[in-house]
Amino acid sequence: MNEHEEKGIQEVQDEGEASSPAEESPPEEAAEVAGESVDQALQEELARLQDELNRFRELYLRKLADFENFRKRKEKEVEDFRAAAHADLVRDVLPVLDNLERALAVPEGDGSGIRAGVELVLRQLKDVLTRYGLVELNPLAEAFDPRYHEAIARQEREDLQCDQVLEVLQKGYTLRGKLLRPALVVVGVPKKGESSEGSQEPGSGEADGSRGDPWAP
Incomplete structure (x- = not known):
């Protein structure tokens, strides 16, 4: 074989090696790459869920604080309303108290103005209570x-x-x-009339449908 033929054979071998497909990666390497991708996706999803959980927890705590403030504010409003209502009633009754003290301050033996004073107190007290319904x-x-x-x-x-x-x-x-x-x-x-002859005995009202005296003991 001459030098020219050897050169041709070498070129054919080189072309065959160049045209042959590249060697594929081993299955272990492919599985490892896929596992890393899954782990990364799970970590990203876990981080997203953790952020969402923190956001809802913060929202819940804020709403809970708002409700507690609302409850305390309403309780104070109710207490203030009751105090104001009691104050109005006591303020209206004070003149009655004053007149009672004046009536008791009258010297003993002089009862000419006692009845008039008591009638005045009674009238004032009735007027106050009437205003409250x-x-x-x-x-x-x-x-x-x-x-x-x-x-x-x-x-x-x-x-x-x-x-x-x-x-x-x-x-x-x-x-x-x-x-x-x-x-x-x-x-x-x-008053019930006396029963006539031939009528039923008292208490036997079942025959004529009567219920008897509802006030009877």
Whole structure:
């Protein structure tokens, strides 16, 4: 083989080596690269979630502080309102207190002005309580109403057609439409007529559908 042929063979070998594909990376190196990519993605996601958690925690603490301040402010407003309401009531009652002290300051034996002074005090006190919504219940001669009246005793009367208040033992009161204390009363009830011959015995009202006397003991 001459020198020219050897040179040709060498060129063919060089071209074959140049055209052959590059050697692929081993599987271990590819897996390591993929694992590093996954770890980096997880770390980035974890950092993002941690930042979001910190942001929500800070927001929660801020809202909690705002609510606590709101609660304290409302409690103070309620206390101030109660104090103002009590102050208004006490301020209005002070003149009544002054008049009571003046009545007690009258020398013994001189009772000419005692009754007038007590009547003045009573009138002032009623005016003060009326301004605060107090309404007196004095149901004398009115129809008995169990919502506002409490019957202490009853009396049968021939001249009555329905239950009626005959006497008020203690007045009742309402405050702004709500019952504070019922009036204690004596109630008059219509007197029952004597049973005629052939009528049923008293207490046997089941036959004629009557319920009997609701005031019966």
